[in-house]
Amino acid sequence: MDLFLLFVSTGLVIGASYGLIAMGFALVYKATGVVNFAHGELVMLTAYVAFSLTQAFDLSFIPLMLVTIPISMLIGLALERIFIRPMLGEPVFSIVMVTIGLAVILRGVTMMIWGPDPHNLTAGVTTRVIMIGHLPFYAAQLMSIAALAICTALAWAFLRFSRIGIAMRAVAAHETAALLVGISVKRIHAIAWALSAALAAVAGVLFAMNFKLAPDLWFQGLKSFPAVILGGLDAILGSAMAGLIIGLIENLSQGYIGQGLRETSGFIVIIVVLMVRPYGLFGDKDIERV
Amino acid sequence: MLELRNVQVLYDRAIEAVRDVSLSVPEGQMIALLGSNGAGKSTILKAISGVLYQEDGEIVSGSVVLDGAPLGSRSPADIVRRGLIQVPEGRALFAPLTVEENLLMGGFTRNRAEARDDIERVYALFPRVKERRHQIAGYLSGGEQQMVAIGRALMARPRMIMLDEPSLGLAPQIVDAIFDAIVDLNRSAGLTVLLVEQNAQLALDVTSYGYIIENGRIVLDGPVEALRANNDVQEFYLGMAGGERRSMRDVKHYKRRKRWLS
Numbered sequence: 001m002d003l004f005l006l007f008v009s010t011g012l013v014i015g016a017s018y019g020l021i022a023m024g025f026a027l028v029y030k031a032t033g034v035v036n037f038a039h040g041e042l043v044m045l046t047a048y049v050a051f052s053l054t055q056a057f058d059l060s061f062i063p064l065m066l067v068t069i070p071i072s073m074l075i076g077l078a079l080e081r082i083f084i085r086p087m088l089g090e091p092v093f094s095i096v097m098v099t100i101g102l103a104v105i106l107r108g109v110t111m112m113i114w115g116p117d118p119h120n121l122t123a124g125v126t127t128r129v130i131m132i133g134h135l136p137f138y139a140a141q142l143m144s145i146a147a148l149a150i151c152t153a154l155a156w157a158f159l160r161f162s163r164i165g166i167a168m169r170a171v172a173a174h175e176t177a178a179l180l181v182g183i184s185v186k187r188i189h190a191i192a193w194a195l196s197a198a199l200a201a202v203a204g205v206l207f208a209m210n211f212k213l214a215p216d217l218w219f220q221g222l223k224s225f226p227a228v229i230l231g232g233l234d235a236i237l238g239s240a241m242a243g244l245i246i247g248l249i250e251n252l253s254q255g256y257i258g259q260g261l262r263e264t265s266g267f268i269v270i271i272v273v274l275m276v277r278p279y280g281l282f283g284d285k286d287i288e289r290v
Numbered sequence: 291m292l293e294l295r296n297v298q299v300l301y302d303r304a305i306e307a308v309r310d311v312s313l314s315v316p317e318g319q320m321i322a323l324l325g326s327n328g329a330g331k332s333t334i335l336k337a338i339s340g341v342l343y344q345e346d347g348e349i350v351s352g353s354v355v356l357d358g359a360p361l362g363s364r365s366p367a368d369i370v371r372r373g374l375i376q377v378p379e380g381r382a383l384f385a386p387l388t389v390e391e392n393l394l395m396g397g398f399t400r401n402r403a404e405a406r407d408d409i410e411r412v413y414a415l416f417p418r419v420k421e422r423r424h425q426i427a428g429y430l431s432g433g434e435q436q437m438v439a440i441g442r443a444l445m446a447r448p449r450m451i452m453l454d455e456p457s458l459g460l461a462p463q464i465v466d467a468i469f470d471a472i473v474d475l476n477r478s479a480g481l482t483v484l485l486v487e488q489n490a491q492l493a494l495d496v497t498s499y500g501y502i503i504e505n506g507r508i509v510l511d512g513p514v515e516a517l518r519a520n521n522d523v524q525e526f527y528l529g530m531a532g533g534e535r536r537s538m539r540d541v542k543h544y545k546r547r548k549r550w551l552s
């Protein structure tokens with residue numbers, strides 16, 4: 001029983017990471033219709049930016065995030081402006097190809113600046129074990145789960161109540177109609193990239209704190225794909241939930257069935273789910289996609 | 291207020307959808323643009339609103355002039371801010387959003403407080419919309435959706451509204467209610483209206499001047515009394531004569547045009 005709970009708790013931690021990354025994918029997809037294949041690279045890049053900030057200023061976690069998030073948003077805006085905006089009006093497929101190219105560039109740049117060696121990113125967070133009931137957690141693990149909860153709540157409130165958030169849903173629902181009421185679709189796209197980069201920073205820093213910071217961190221982007229698909233590509237809140245589900249499934253199948261299943265189980269699950277619900281667990285066929 | 295001068299529109303740089311179209315909508319007037327399916331009506335409205343690029347369409351010659359200034363390549367949002375709004379064909383609501391969110395988005399170019407006030411004005415105009423305000427727009431009936439679409443357009447406080455086939459697929463009483471509301475806005479608030487319709491009967495009842503478009507060209511225009519009296523209009527658009535429907539282009543429209551211009 002305790003073993004089961006341990007699998008659950010570690011599953012939730014990695015699931016929170018998947019969820020945060022999947023939300024970033026979903027946000028850009030929902031607003032712009034493009035799957036940003038460079039999102040994992042953005043997660044890695046922003047984590048390295050945070051690492052350099054801690055090296056230079058010795059910031060603790062909260063101040064670190066307060067600096068890293070705005071910088072990441074600027075990076076997101078710049079990438080959108082330089083690589084995506086000029087592609088406006090081109091077929092979605094071409095734009096997706098651009099994001100794949102962008103991914104390769106970002107990997108190269110990261111390797112060039114920070115080198116191949118792994119680093120530890122602690123951000124002044126205690127490494128003592130905290131017991132919750134019978135379950136041992138590291139502080140950083142709890143922070144991951146809390147971050148997912150906070151980001152989900154913020155995303156929900158943003159999409160429900162803010163004008164820009166509602167406009168983002170309007171653009172997703174009917175782009176021409178959005179233009180016709182005077183919504184600047186370009187601006188909404190840019191904002192989506194900025195917010196997605198902010199989510200990437202939260203995901204990247206917490207992943208680096210829980211595991212390690214290395215130039216293969218981008219791979220978490222691909223590993224989050226089962227969560228992205230399970231949630232429904234355009235379901236931002238659904239992605240968060242799906243991340244947790246995939247994290248649990250991976251850990252439990254590894255624990256009870258065997259090591260090799262960890263990587264594959266998530267993908268097996270999405271294949272099965274997509275046969276039943278092609279638009280994901282939370283994505284809706286055509287009505288309501290928050 | 292709005293003028294089109296010799297506008298030509300191509301899709302995909304090859305398909306000519308609109309050719310040499312000139313028309314003028316004077317301030318405070320209600321003008322009809324009539325034509326059958328595929329004639330080029332929606333293309334004209336998209337050209338005016340600046341959203342052709344979305345479908346790989348382009349104004350290749352001529353100009354759209356609003357209040358004496360050519361719109362050139364202004365953004366759709368800019369055109370909305372200058373007081374010109376369009377209610378697109380098929381309502382084009384934001385289906386997953388609530389009715390109230392749809393209306394709020396209609397006021398996107400204005401500040402939040404103004405938008406809040408104006409929502410009440412829309413509710414006063416269409417009480418049915420108020421009853422439905424917390425429902426998902428995509429689940430409303432066609433008539434209710436059309437009311438929301440018009441309400442959403444009014445939220446921008448336009449000086450001129452362009453309606454693309456507002457009667458399409460609606461029951462006659464609903465159409466009456468919607469047309470009454472539009473006529474009322476024109477009379478009481480001085481709203482300028484360009485009404486695009488396939489249903490000439492309806493449109494000629496409420497407008498003062500009409501243009502008839504076929505295969506991308508204006509083939510006839512004139513005051514509505516004159517259009518009504520015209521034999522070809524009676525035959526082809528008002529369904530008064532029997533027989534198979536021919537195109538007006540089969541008739542020598544040269545002479546006919548001359549008659550209207552004299």
Ligand SMILES: Nc1ncnc2c1ncn2[C@@H]1O[C@H](COP(=O)(O)OP(=O)(O)O)[C@@H](O)[C@H]1O
Pocket residue numbers: 301302305306307325326327328329330331332333334345
């Ligand atoms: N996106 C498009 N690409 C290519 N051709 C189009 C497109 N939209 C409309 N057309 C063509 O342009 C012509 C006019 O269409 P449209 O303006 O929609 O007519 P209407 O609104 O009068 O029914 C039609 O022949 C139609 O096939």
Ligand SMILES: [Mg+2]
Pocket residue numbers: 328331332333379454
């Ligand atoms: Mg049309």
